[in-house]
Amino acid sequence: MSTKFTIAAVLAVTMSGCAAFAPVTDSHYTSRDGKLDIHGELIDSSDVRIFVNGAKVIDDQISLLHGDGKFDGSYQGKPVRADCATSAGRQANATLCTVAVDGERVTLRL
DSSP states (O other), X not given: OOHHHHHHHHHHHHHHHHTTSOOEESSEEEOTTSSOEEEEEEETTTEEEEEEXXXXXXXXXXXXXXXXXXXXXXXXXXXXXXXXEEOTTOOTTOEEEEEEETTEEEEEEO
């Protein structure tokens, strides 16, 4: 196997993996079909609130020491998962929460 082929194969696999990442958006996301509305808030730099179609599904605290947290909730009997992390320096809009609900996965910037 040639080196060029190996490099091309690795790049193709890497690029295809990137397509699976959740899109990063501001604190609000609406699905393409308009049936799912996900909104997030960060209150006082530590209280994460996630809403699905207006219903509060997660209200929890991120770690003050590490600036992260993993949270579970539910919406109409379906599981909701949020995985949040804050970049160093705790700047405004520096907390990213990847939210998964009903087949949708999106990263909100809080």
